[in-house]
Amino acid sequence: MPACRHCGSTYPREFFIHGNGPRAQVCAQCGLDKGLVTKEEVPILFENQLANARFSTVARRYSIFLYVPFLWALWGFTLSDIKPWGLFFLGLLIVLTLLAPVIFIYRGGRYSGDMARLSPAYDRPKGH
Ligand SMILES: [Zn+2]
Incomplete structure (x- = not known):
């Protein structure tokens, strides 16, 4: 299970955002917090x-x-x-x-x- 670069948490692959550079190995929550993705791009993050x-x-x-x-x-x-x-x-x-x-x-x-x-x-x- 991969670990997030920012928060260090481990999640299944589905909970990570996709891309290279700053977006590599970043979980959906950190991606949203750091403005790398919009809410619509990470449906896995439940309302x-x-x-x-x-x-x-x-x-x-x-x-x-x-x-x-x-x-x-x-x-x-x-x-x-x-x-x-x-x-x-x-x-x-x-x-x-x-x-x-x-x-x-x-x-x-x-x-x-x-x-x-x-x-x-x-x-x-x-x-x-
Ligand atoms: Zn994270």
């Missing part, structure tokens, strides 16, 4: 809004693995020794726990579609 949308897509994807332990803890603390409902919600929780990986895999296609929609188009130039 805040796009970054937030990507973050919430990832959060939605993995949220089920946060909910399931939370519901188990809630059940353990409150419902486990209430007579008919403890057993009823135990069954419900077992079903939900067993379904969680299935739901996760089932929603995978939608997730990659959303991420593709939220990824800026990037053409890798020849020689990179």
Whole structure:
């Protein structure tokens, strides 16, 4: 992975600007800060809004693995020794726990579609 000349950070190739001389080995953020490129030339540098949308897509994807332990803890603390409902919600929780990986895999296609929609188009130039 190449390192930026200005900030010293390492990124994949997509995050570097292209060109010779002052533009060689410069990351997109430094290129923008030093005025070597315009904002339109570096679509890989996400806007805040796009970054937030990507973050919430990832959060939605993995949220089920946060909910399931939370519901188990809630059940353990409150419902486990209430007579008919403890057993009823135990069954419900077992079903939900067993379904969680299935739901996760089932929603995978939608997730990659959303991420593709939220990824800026990037053409890798020849020689990179
Ligand atoms: Zn840099």
